[in-house]
Amino acid sequence: EQRADVLRKLKQVVNVGNPHKKYILKKKIGQGASGAVYAAMDQHTGELVAVKQMALDKQPRQELIINEILVMKRSQHHNIVNYRDSYLVEKELWVVMEYLEGGSLTDVVTETCMEEGNIAVMCREVLQALEFLHERNIIHRDIKSDNVLLGMQGEVKITDFGFCAQLSPEKNKRTTLVGTPYWMAPEVVGRRQYGPKVDIWSLGIMAIEMVDGEPPYMKEDPLRALYLITSNGKPVIKERSRLSKIFKDFLDKCLEVDPSRRPTSTQLLQHPFLKTAKPLVSLRALIEAARGS
Numbered sequence: 634e635q636r637a638d639v640l641r642k643l644k645q646v647v648n649v650g651n652p653h654k655k656y657i658l659k660k661k662i663g664q665g666a667s668g669a670v671y672a673a674m675d676q677h678t679g680e681l682v683a684v685k686q687m688a689l690d691k692q693p694r695q696e697l698i699i700n701e702i703l704v705m706k707r708s709q710h711h712n713i714v715n716y717r718d719s720y721l722v723e724k725e726l727w728v729v730m731e732y733l734e735g736g737s738l739t740d741v742v743t744e745t746c747m748e749e750g751n752i753a754v755m756c757r758e759v760l761q762a763l764e765f766l767h768e769r770n771i772i773h774r775d776i777k778s779d780n781v782l783l784g785m786q787g788e789v790k791i792t793d794f795g796f797c798a799q800l801s802p803e804k805n806k807r808t809t810l811v812g813t814p815y816w817m818a819p820e821v822v823g824r825r826q827y828g829p830k831v832d833i834w835s836l837g838i839m840a841i842e843m844v845d846g847e848p849p850y851m852k853e854d855p856l857r858a859l860y861l862i863t864s865n866g867k868p869v870i871k872e873r874s875r876l877s878k879i880f881k882d883f884l885d886k887c888l889e890v891d892p893s894r895r896p897t898s899t900q901l902l903q904h905p906f907l908k909t910a911k912p913l914v915s916l917r918a919l920i921e922a923a924r925g926s
């Protein structure tokens with residue numbers, strides 16, 4: 634009966650009509666936890682879109698899907714992959730959103746060596762998205778390079794709100810173990826109460842990805858990584874010696890183990906490290922370098 638309830642609620646949220654008439658699926662661009670993602674074309678406008686397809690009966694937590702759509706419908710921002718529309722086709726849910734053709738930050742961190750000016754612009758753009766979400770009491774809970782997408786005009790947008798949490802005055806803290814192990818904050822791993830600052834920790838881990846090419850403990854299995862996060866606290870950065878003083882200070886603030894000492898997104902947006910950011914258009918060269926390799 635809970636599933637029937639979800640279906641009823643979804644029917645109120647999604648658009649009417651058959652998306653097969655509106656969109657032509659092109660190629661598969663990803664296989665997220667909750668479904669496959671395709672690049673598609675809007676038949677009337679010729680615009681490229683991304684379509685996330687989820688088989689409802691395969692979802693462990695169906696109510697999370699409604700959450701993702703409802704939260705994203707009203708959260709339009711230039712640093713967030715924007716929701717377009719959604720459809721229910723038999724038992725399959727389609728979520729249609731804008732398409733970013735530059736791929737993910739993962740492609741860049743694994744294929745290129747980023748200089749600090751590029752790392753600073755990435756951190757600034759992601760912090761702008763986090764400030765927007767945290768103001769609305771939304772925690773993303775899965776910040777990592779895979780979920781940061783790039784456009785050819787230098788757009789930087791966060792995506793995949795499948796794990797996000799909408800806090801309320803009655804329930805402004807969470808304890809559920811959600812996210813991707815290597816990027817999880819100590820308070821999440823330790824099952825303590827946590828809030829929006831978990832996204833700031835994950836941003837710090839993503840900054841380590843941009844320096845070292847991968848998060849700490851990536852060679853360990855996920856369970857051991859969880860143990861190391863709680864036992865080691867602030868992770869060691871392999872190439873720390875080669876970083877500037879203000880970048881090290883920025884990293885140390887994101888990776889404060891005690892969330893009450895970790896700055897908010899608004900506070901971090903004032904950090905001097907972000908003043909060294911290169912112009913957004915310089916990211917185009919990074920995308921091409923990542924593709925070229």
Ligand SMILES: NC(=O)c1cn(-c2ccnc(N)n2)c2cc(C#CC3(O)CCCCC3)ccc12
Pocket residue numbers: 662663664665670683685701702705714715716728730731732733734735736782792793794795
């Ligand atoms: N590789 C992959 O799995 C994915 C690749 N993309 C995209 C999206 C756009 N452009 C490109 N190039 N890729 C994904 C998007 C989502 C998502 C989401 C939302 O939460 C975003 C807010 C509105 C509701 C839906 C999940 C996964 C992937």
